[in-house]
Amino acid sequence: MKRLLATTALAxxxxxxxxxxxxxxxxxxxxxxxxxxxxxxxxxxxxxxxxYDWQNWSMxxxxxxxxxxxxxxxxxxxxxxxxxxxxxGDGMTxxxxxxxxxxxxxxxxxxAEDVKYSLDRVTDPATxxxxxxxxxxxxGFDAAMSGAATGxxxxxxxxxxxxxxxxxxxxxxxxxxxxxxxASVVPREAVEAAAGDxxxxxxxxxxxxxxxxxxxxxxxxxxxxxxxREGLPYLDGVVFEVGQEPIVxxxxxxxxxxxxxxxxxxPAKFTEVMADPAQAARVVQGGQLHTGYITLNVxxxxxxDVRVRKAVNMAINxxxxxxxxxxxxxxxxxxxxxxxxxxxxxxxxxxxxxxAAKALLAEAGLGDxxxxxxYVMNTDPxxxxxxxxxxxxxxxxxxxxxRSLAQANVIEAxxxxxxxxxxxxxxxxxxxxxxxSNFYGPILGCAGAVEGGWNWSKFCDEGLDAKATExxxxxxxxxxxxxxxxxxxxxxxxxxxxxxxxxxxxxxYTMKSERMGGADALYVDPxxxxxxxxxxxVK
Amino acid sequence: MGAYLLRRLIAAALILLGVSxxxxxxxxxxxxxxxxQIAGRSATPATVESIRQQLGLxxxxxxxxxxxxxxxxxxxxxxxxLQKTDVATLIAARLPASLMLMAGGILCxxxxxxxxxxxxxxxxxxxxxxxLMMASFVTVSAPQxxxxxxxxxxxxxxxxxxxxxxxxxxxxxxxPALTLGILGSGxxxxxxxxxxxxxxxxxxxxxxxxxxxxxxRVVLRHALPNAALPVxxxxxxxxxxxxxxxxVVESVFGWPGIGQLAWQAIQRVDIPIIMGVxxxxxxxxxxxxxxxxxxxPFIDPRITLR
Numbered sequence: 130m131k132r133l134l135a136t137t138a139l140a141x142x143x144x145x146x147x148x149x150x151x152x153x154x155x156x157x158x159x160x161x162x163x164x165x166x167x168x169x170x171x172x173x174x175x176x177x178x179x180x181y182d183w184q185n186w187s188m189x190x191x192x193x194x195x196x197x198x199x200x201x202x203x204x205x206x207x208x209x210x211x212x213x214x215x216x217x218g219d220g221m222t223x224x225x226x227x228x229x230x231x232x233x234x235x236x237x238x239x240x241a242e243d244v245k246y247s248l249d250r251v252t253d254p255a256t257x258x259x260x261x262x263x264x265x266x267x268x269g270f271d272a273a274m275s276g277a278a279t280g281x282x283x284x285x286x287x288x289x290x291x292x293x294x295x296x297x298x299x300x301x302x303x304x305x306x307x308x309x310x311x312a313s314v315v316p317r318e319a320v321e322a323a324a325g326d327x328x329x330x331x332x333x334x335x336x337x338x339x340x341x342x343x344x345x346x347x348x349x350x351x352x353x354x355x356x357x358r359e360g361l362p363y364l365d366g367v368v369f370e371v372g373q374e375p376i377v378x379x380x381x382x383x384x385x386x387x388x389x390x391x392x393x394x395x396p397a398k399f400t401e402v403m404a405d406p407a408q409a410a411r412v413v414q415g416g417q418l419h420t421g422y423i424t425l426n427v428x429x430x431x432x433x434d435v436r437v438r439k440a441v442n443m444a445i446n447x448x449x450x451x452x453x454x455x456x457x458x459x460x461x462x463x464x465x466x467x468x469x470x471x472x473x474x475x476x477x478x479x480x481x482x483x484x485a486a487k488a489l490l491a492e493a494g495l496g497d498x499x500x501x502x503x504y505v506m507n508t509d510p511x512x513x514x515x516x517x518x519x520x521x522x523x524x525x526x527x528x529x530x531x532r533s534l535a536q537a538n539v540i541e542a543x544x545x546x547x548x549x550x551x552x553x554x555x556x557x558x559x560x561x562x563x564x565x566s567n568f569y570g571p572i573l574g575c576a577g578a579v580e581g582g583w584n585w586s587k588f589c590d591e592g593l594d595a596k597a598t599e600x601x602x603x604x605x606x607x608x609x610x611x612x613x614x615x616x617x618x619x620x621x622x623x624x625x626x627x628x629x630x631x632x633x634x635x636x637x638y639t640m641k642s643e644r645m646g647g648a649d650a651l652y653v654d655p656x657x658x659x660x661x662x663x664x665x666x667v668k
Numbered sequence: 669m670g671a672y673l674l675r676r677l678i679a680a681a682l683i684l685l686g687v688s689x690x691x692x693x694x695x696x697x698x699x700x701x702x703x704x705q706i707a708g709r710s711a712t713p714a715t716v717e718s719i720r721q722q723l724g725l726x727x728x729x730x731x732x733x734x735x736x737x738x739x740x741x742x743x744x745x746x747x748x749x750l751q752k753t754d755v756a757t758l759i760a761a762r763l764p765a766s767l768m769l770m771a772g773g774i775l776c777x778x779x780x781x782x783x784x785x786x787x788x789x790x791x792x793x794x795x796x797x798x799x800l801m802m803a804s805f806v807t808v809s810a811p812q813x814x815x816x817x818x819x820x821x822x823x824x825x826x827x828x829x830x831x832x833x834x835x836x837x838x839x840x841x842x843x844p845a846l847t848l849g850i851l852g853s854g855x856x857x858x859x860x861x862x863x864x865x866x867x868x869x870x871x872x873x874x875x876x877x878x879x880x881x882x883x884x885r886v887v888l889r890h891a892l893p894n895a896a897l898p899v900x901x902x903x904x905x906x907x908x909x910x911x912x913x914x915x916v917v918e919s920v921f922g923w924p925g926i927g928q929l930a931w932q933a934i935q936r937v938d939i940p941i942i943m944g945v946x947x948x949x950x951x952x953x954x955x956x957x958x959x960x961x962x963x964x965p966f967i968d969p970r971i972t973l974r
Contacts, residue, residue, distance in 0.1 A: 169919065170932050173751050181708050254718040259708025261715055274714060326752050344761035345924035346835060373833060373922045376817070380825050381832050537700030537937045544704065561710070571710055581701070581716065583709045 152200050152664070154360065155647060162667030163366040164388040164645070166659070167378040171371050172348050174328030175339065177313035178251045178258040183559070184391065186310060187657035188369070191350065191362075193313035193333035196225050196244065196292075197304050201657075201664045202650025204418075204468075204563035206304055210239065210314055210334065220299045220604025223307075227290045231357045233316045234338040241286040247314045248294075249273070249280040260311030263561070266300035299602040301612055305562040336362040336663040345372060350662070363647075363666035379640075383408075388642040389652075391659050396510060399455045402640070411645075415653025416468035417637045418560035420461055420568070423503075423518065423630040424543070424551045424585040432501075432549060436493040438627035441550075442479035443486035444525045450517050451633050454510050461631035464568050464620050468655065471565030471616035478624060478631065486525045498526025504548040506555035507533040514632075515552050543585035551585050552632075563655060565616035569597050573623055588628035593619050644668050676961070680954045687950040688740070688943070692733050695939050702937045706749050723749070736943070745947070746940035748933075755944040758929060765835055766925040769848070769918075770910035772841045774903055776849020777856055782896065784853060785860020789895075790887065792865060801861070804854035812916035816847045820920060833922035844921040848914065852906065856899055864895040897964070904960040908953030 174180050177193045198209030208214070211225035231239045251258045252273045264270055268283025283295040296303065306312060319332035331339055334357065337350035348369040352362055369391070373381075378390035379398055394402050394412070402408045425432045425441060432438055447460035462478030465471055490496060503522075505515040515531045522529045529550065534542070536556055542548040560567045571577040575594050577584030600615035623629070639652040639659050647665040654661040703720045704711075711719075720726045724735060739746055745755035781804075788800040823843060824832045834840050867873065868891055876886045915927040926945055933941035965971045 171751075171929070173936075176752070179750075179752065254715070255722065257706055257719050257722065259706065259711060262708075262710040262712050265712070274712075274718070276718075325747075326754075328752055344758060345765070345929065370834075370922065372919060372924055372928050374919050377820065377833050377920060377922065380821070384825065384832060386832065535700065536935065537698075537705060540704060541700050544701075579713065581704060581713065 152202075155664075155666070157646060157668075158363050158664075158666045160360075160363050160666070161365055162363075162644075163368060164364060164642075164665075164667065165368045165370060165386065166389045166391050167370045167373040167381070167387050168391040169371075169373060169375060171345060172342075172369065175331040175348075176328030177310045177315065177331075177333070178247075178256050178260065179328055180310060181259045183658045187654075187659065187662065188348070188350075189310045189313065189331075190335070190657050191337045191367075191662045192331050192335040192339065193310065193315065194231075194335055195308055195310070195312040195314065196227075197308035197312075199308060199563075199656050201661045202648060202654050204470075204655050206308060209308065210244075211307075216604070216606075220301075220602075221296045223294045223296075223303065224287075225292045225294070225307075227292070228357060229290065231334050232355055233319070233334055234332045234353060235316060235319060236355075237316060237318075239314060239316075239334055240289040241292045242289070243314050243316055244292045245280070245284050245286050246317045248284050248312065250315070250320065251311050252281055253279075258311060260309060263306050263309055263311055266296045266298055266303060266306075268295045268297045270297070299604045301601045301604045301609075302562065302564045302566050303604070305564050309562060337367065340366065347371065358663075362663045364662065367662050382640065382642060385642065388645055389660055390640060393659070394638055394640050396455060399457070399638075408640075411641050411643065413639050413641070413649045413652040415637050415639075415650070416466065416655070417635050417653075418466050418469055418563060418655055419635045420464055420466050420553075421458070421514075421632045421635065422461070422464070422553050423632060424548075424553065425628055425630065426546060426549050426585065426587055427626075427628055428546060428587045429549045431493065431495055431499055434493045435626055436489045437495065438630075439479060440486040440489040440493070440525060441522065441527070442627050442630045443482045443489070444527070445518060445521050445630055445632060446481050447632050448481070449521075450514055453513050453517055454633075454635075457638060458633035458635045461634050463624055464573065464629060464631055465565055466560075466634040469560065469563060469565055469568070471613045471620070473617045473621055476621060476624075479627070483524055490525060490527075496526075498528060500528040500530070501549045502532050503529040504532045504534065504539050504542055504551040506536045506539050506552075508536075508555055511552060511554040514554055518552060518632075544581040544583070546580070546585075546587050548585065553585075565613065565620070566597065566601050569616075569619065573628065586628035588623075588626070590622070590626065593622050596622070673962070676958055680958060683954055684947065684950055688737070688947055689733065691943055691946045692736065693729075695942060696729055696732070698937070700937050702749055702939050705937050740947075745944040748941050749938050750936055751938070755940045758941060759926060759944055759948055762924055762926045762929055765923060766911055766927075768841060769844055769914070769923055769925055770907060772845030773848030773852065773910060773914075774906060776845050777852040777906070778903075780849050780853035781856020782860050782899065784857035785899075786864055786887070786892065786895075788857065788861040789864035789868065797861075800857065804857040806854075807850050807852075808854035810851060812847070812851060812914070813920065815851060816844070816917050816920040819843050819847050819850075833920070835922065835924050840921075840923075844917050844923050847917050847921075848910075851917075856902065859899045859902060860895065863898050864891060867891045867895040870894075901960045901964075904956035905953065907956035908949050911949040911952040913949070 168184055172185055175185060175189055175192060177189045180189045194209045196209055196211040198207050200207045210228055210231060212228040214223055214225045216223055227241060233239055250256055252261050252264050252270060254274055254276055267281050269281045272278035273281050285293045287293055316332055320327045323330040336353055336356045338353045340351040341349040350367040352365050375390060375392040375395040378387055381387040382390055425438045427433055451458045451460060463473060463476055503515055505511050512533050519529045519531055540556060543551050571583045573584060573588060575589035578587045578589040596615060596619050600612050603612040637653050641652060644667050645665060646668040651661045651664050703716055703725060707716045707719055724732060747754055784800050788797045791797045824830045830839050830843050873891055876890045911926055913927060915931040918925040918927045930945040
């Protein structure tokens with residue numbers, strides 16, 4: 130097993146405004162070969178404006194490009210379809226110069242009009258894009274989303290190779306937003322020809338193009354011979370087989386029929402696989418921009434008392450809970466995962482201390498404990514984790530009834546604010562882009578603490594919100610370190626009020642077949658899960 | 669016969685209408701909001717409302733149901749909320765696989781179940797009978813997941829007689845069909861056994877014996893067809909189960925049937941797909957039962973359709 134030192138590497142590269150250092154081509158890489166990747170669930174859609182799960186996210190990344198991109202295997206921004214860009218002094222205007230000679234899979238040249246069309250489309254309410262909200266800082270967003278205007282007034286085509294985007298407020302995360310799948314450039318004629326189902330007939334500028342889609346069985350990608358990045362992709366094709374149980378995918382991998390089981394190693398087989406040196410050698414471990422946490426609803430007594438929330442934090446034995454998931458996680462001390470810029474090194478959080486927890490409860494007048502409900506999604510291992518939490522809480526006198534429900538029902542209860550405690554597993558926050566702001570707004574900020582919002586603690590601190598806004602106004606790359614320091618303060622401030630009990634940060638374990646080549650980082654790529662299809666190769 | 673068919677078809681239409689209404693009500697009161705699934709976690713309340721409006725989910729229940737029925741009358745099952753694809757297309761793509769597995773599964777069920785039942789009836793009260801009835805009890809209570817994985821492991825991974833899951837050839841069909849055959853055979857074996865015991869006591873069997881016919885001929889030519897009749901009627905119910913109710917076997921063997929589609933849609937609160945699959949399986953059950961009733965007189969002339 131190879132463990133990546135992702136944490137330190139990221140901390141170094143992201144402290145400085147990451148950009149420049151691009152990928153160094155692998156000298157051992159050679160073109161050719163088709164690999165097989167399996168999934169349990171169908172691919173829902175390959176429309177970049179619609180797709181928003183970790184299965185189609187990496188697939189869409191390989192079919193489409195946006196103006197910005199990430200160096201493979203890292204969280205470092207690099208230019209994509211934009212060859213270069215300028216940011217105005219006030220951080221409000223971005224001018225992107227497009228790369229010449231880029232063509233769509235249908236052969237037509239990509240122009241600035243396509244960029245505008247794509248951004249207009251994703252913010253058109255008729256598209257029903259789950260990612261529209263990311264573009265809220267672009268001038269004209271509100272008018273476009275409300276239907277008062279057609280298209281974004283802040284996006285202007287200066288000439289066929291230049292696009293100027295004007296913001297309505299400073300947004301330090303804007304370049305990350307332009308690297309989201311939702312900002313992918315799509316050709317209008319192909320979207321219109323697909324008559325509402327572009328997701329099944331995607332046409333982009335990416336390294337691969339869609340060759341076949343047999344519903345319920347397989348999706349086949351083939352190499353885009355005209356791809357604008359020289360020499361890429363290495364693979365001739367990728368076959369995604371759907372409807373396969375993870376345990377069967379593992380058996381097939383052991384027989385050499387599968388190259389990457391997309392859903393990972395099934396929990397029941399994990400210990401067995403890792404105990405076999407031959408198999409463990411083909412498992413790559415890496416960090417993930419994920420935190421699993423318990424939300425404590427600050428509007429429901431007794432969680433309106435910060436002492437009770439702190440007591441819950443201290444009552445949880447995080448190390449034991451990580452054992453339940455075969456140790457595939459590290460105990461968490463704060464909302465941000467360790468590989469996220471802005472993570473506060475050395476912050477200890479609330480260590481496991483039952484005596485201190487009991488003392489806090491007694492101080493809050495709850496020395497005899499109390500009864501409450503813990504909501505949890507009903508798929509393994511979440512109910513088992515909830516039971517461990519239940520036992521830990523019982524140790525300090527809190528009697529938590531487990532309410533194990535389908536995902537959609539837990540989300541509904543969380544949004545409605547009726548759940549006192551929720552274990553986030555299965556619905557947990559995995560970052561959309563590698564920036565600390567992404568862990569705040571919807572899940573800890575006041576904006577998310579509304580009916581139906583994702584801030585299930587209903588926690589709203591206007592002081593912290595103001596600090597978060599201040600941080601995101603520091604759009605000047607030279608102030609990146611200052612900005613991250615502000616974000617660190619925000620999260621430490623959140624922890625002082627303890628609306629969450631952060632439990633663990635999941636680690637990723639990707640298994641691959643013997644013949645798969647390419648750097649380990651490609652197999653635990655933080656933005657392309659499970660793997661970065663564009664850069665891996667067959668030995 | 670014509671009047672009978674017409675009556676049954678009208679009844680079938682009413683049953684389907686009832687099924688559609690009940691399913692629609694259940695999905696309407698479900699404490700999970702499909703719009704939130706579509707809108708995603710970064711959506712603003714305005715986006716959520718806009719999507720709700722576009723899908724007509726802001727309308728009162730009866731308006732929503734009326735619109736659904738109007739679409740249905742034109743053969744339109746709607747569009748998947750999350751995939752944006754026509755539900756009819758999604759179901760049609762999986763129909764051949766479901767029908768193939770249905771045929772294979774029922775064939776295996778009948779072959780296994782009927783022979784077990786006949787053998788048990790003939791050795792009634794003896795060890796073979798008890799062993800077979802015990803076996804039938806085990807098969808009906810065995811979990812799908814265990815049986816399918818066991819067969820897959822032994823016959824595909826270890827012995828390599830069959831491919832490890834997938835769809836396309838008869839070799840791919842063998843193991844899932846056998847799994848379903850084993851799981852369902854218990855019901856048929858028990859039905860067949862009691863039905864066979866009744867028939868073997870009947871006068872016409874005694875007459876046949878008295879004529880000096882061989883035991884094999886009496887059993888196969890005279891007793892079996894009569895005893896099998898009530899058992900055949902059970903197939904009608906099975907058809908419905910096979911259209912959308914065999915999720916586990918489908919996912920272990922990677923069989924692209926309708927069950928997987930339904931299961932994924934339930935997870936994602938993709939209501940148009942759930943409605944579509946429910947209606948298609950209800951259609952299959954109704955059609956299966958109707959078929960069983962219509963062919964009954966051809967097997968047993970004593971039955972007339974009125």
